[in-house]
Amino acid sequence: MMEKPRQAWKSDRLYTVTIVLWLLTVAAAFIGPYLLTVSVPGLGTLYTFRILLPVTAGLYLLWMILHRELPWTQATVIEKWCDVLGLILLLYGAASLFRAQDFLWTRDRLFNLVFDVTFFLLAIRMLRRPAVRDLTVKVCIVMLCLIGVLGLYEVFFGGLVNSCCDDLKQIQIFDGMFQPPVVFSGNPNDYAATVLLMVAAALLWYLRPDNRWSKWGAVGVAALAVCAYMVPVLCSGRLCVVASVILLAAIVLYFLCSKKRGRILVVAVILIGVLSVEFVNRYYYLMPQIKAYTEALITGQSLDGLEIQLQRPGGVSLEDQFFEIDKETGEVTLRGDASAGIRTKLLIHAGDCFLDSYGLGVGLGNSEMLARDLKVTGDAGIWNIHCFIARLLADYGIFVLIPLCAIAWLLLRRILHMLRIGVRGRRWEQAAYALLALGALGIYPIVSTAPADAQDLLVMWLYLALAAVLPRWLSDTCKQREIKA
Numbered sequence: 078m079m080e081k082p083r084q085a086w087k088s089d090r091l092y093t094v095t096i097v098l099w100l101l102t103v104a105a106a107f108i109g110p111y112l113l114t115v116s117v118p119g120l121g122t123l124y125t126f127r128i129l130l131p132v133t134a135g136l137y138l139l140w141m142i143l144h145r146e147l148p149w150t151q152a153t154v155i156e157k158w159c160d161v162l163g164l165i166l167l168l169y170g171a172a173s174l175f176r177a178q179d180f181l182w183t184r185d186r187l188f189n190l191v192f193d194v195t196f197f198l199l200a201i202r203m204l205r206r207p208a209v210r211d212l213t214v215k216v217c218i219v220m221l222c223l224i225g226v227l228g229l230y231e232v233f234f235g236g237l238v239n240s241c242c243d244d245l246k247q248i249q250i251f252d253g254m255f256q257p258p259v260v261f262s263g264n265p266n267d268y269a270a271t272v273l274l275m276v277a278a279a280l281l282w283y284l285r286p287d288n289r290w291s292k293w294g295a296v297g298v299a300a301l302a303v304c305a306y307m308v309p310v311l312c313s314g315r316l317c318v319v320a321s322v323i324l325l326a327a328i329v330l331y332f333l334c335s336k337k338r339g340r341i342l343v344v345a346v347i348l349i350g351v352l353s354v355e356f357v358n359r360y361y362y363l364m365p366q367i368k369a370y371t372e373a374l375i376t377g378q379s380l381d382g383l384e385i386q387l388q389r390p391g392g393v394s395l396e397d398q399f400f401e402i403d404k405e406t407g408e409v410t411l412r413g414d415a416s417a418g419i420r421t422k423l424l425i426h427a428g429d430c431f432l433d434s435y436g437l438g439v440g441l442g443n444s445e446m447l448a449r450d451l452k453v454t455g456d457a458g459i460w461n462i463h464c465f466i467a468r469l470l471a472d473y474g475i476f477v478l479i480p481l482c483a484i485a486w487l488l489l490r491r492i493l494h495m496l497r498i499g500v501r502g503r504r505w506e507q508a509a510y511a512l513l514a515l516g517a518l519g520i521y522p523i524v525s526t527a528p529a530d531a532q533d534l535l536v537m538w539l540y541l542a543l544a545a546v547l548p549r550w551l552s553d554t555c556k557q558r559e560i561k562a
Contacts, residue, residue, distance in 0.1 A: 200542030327516020438474030
């Protein structure tokens with residue numbers, strides 16, 4: 078197979094068509110069920126992504142057969158573990174139908190999972206080649222810009238294709254109240270998770286050591302970094318805000334450790350952007366304090382009691398978000414009316430499912446149905462586990478735990494190896510990139526916990542595929558830089 082799609086057209090048209098369809102599939106993954114939706118009896122809902130994906134995968138399989146390429150040809154160890162993970166998800170999921178607590182629920186979970194895993198495994202194979210990888214990330218950046226602009230529009234003017242938040246005025250911008258953005262996602266948390274994961278992937282691609290630095294690139298990096306913080310704030314996603322702070326810290330460390338020209342300016346722009354977002358969001362109670370303090374200075378009045386309070390008025394402490402105290406007995410229990418308490422109850426339930434099944438898992442979708450039947454969240458009526466990794470462990474047990482641990486360990490070892498080589502050889506740009514990779518990949522457990530269930534967050538599977546090919550990515554970088562990895 079030729080490396081560059083343009084060169085491939087003359088000698089391998091099947092490959093070129095497959096790449097074009099693949100790029101269209103990637104773009105459609107951002108739009109989801111909001112483009113050319115058709116309801117098919119017995120199959121469910123089909124839309125552009127679900128039509129393009131089987132066609133693209135079929136053409137790729139045909140190319141493999143014609144060129145006699147085996148599935149694991151030139152695959153890295155991590156990529157092989159990802160194949161194992163995908164097969165386990167599908168096979169165990171199919172077996173779960175025979176012991177489903179709710180057959181229709183498990184069937185729908187499995188139906189969606191087939192598309193998710195197919196997208197994941199196909200993405201790994203398509204992203205192996207640098208030319209296709211570059212095109213894919215560029216499409217992702219274009220789509221990221223598109224949903225970013227549409228998200229800002231929705232904040233001020235209402236939903237475009239999803240009106241679920243039109244009556245939810247909870248975002249404070251200066252003195253006005255506005256709605257959180259959703260765009261093509263199911264809810265604000267899904268939207269924030271989509272933006273964060275794609276910003277992390279785009280930065281890993283653009284800031285790699287072998288890529289040349291440009292002024293416009295510096296502007297783009299600063300804009301993406303500020304966007305990664307602004308969107309979770311607009312969506313009121315506490316977990317995504319935490320993840321964005323980690324990602325921003327990794328970006329700042331990258332620039333401080335690297336030798337790129339203009340790095341201090343980029344860091345300054347990022348910090349100013351983050352502070353500006355915070356000021357705009359806190360303007361309604363900060364500005365009266367600032368005015369009172371300024372007037373006191375001008376008129377010479379006493380400044381006693383005029384200390385500026387940065388904490389949001391009426392805010393609930395972290396402890397109060399988790400626990401409540403019975404006024405009569407003094408007993409401390411998890412809250413059933415707050416997101417933090419509800420999420421904790423569901424996590425404990427997922428752990429119980431894992432232990433009660435002796436680590437073998439309760440079956441695809443059964444952890445959620447058991448949470449519903451056992452009324453784990455009481456009157457809240459919420460049974461989605463709200464943590465994708467926890468649900469996988471509860472549903473699949475050690476069968477998914479082993480490949481997940483293997484993939485995580487291999488990725489961590491590869492990044493730490495790059496960091497060690499960079500520090501020992503004083504190759505600071507390489508060491509800085511390793512720190513960026515740690516942050517960009519380290520946010521995944523947090524971001525994947527933000528949605529009610531991240532399984533059908535298609536962009537997440539693309540992000541995971543990019544992570545799976547990262548060792549190949551780093552090897553290409555080291556070869557081009559003549560660095561022994």
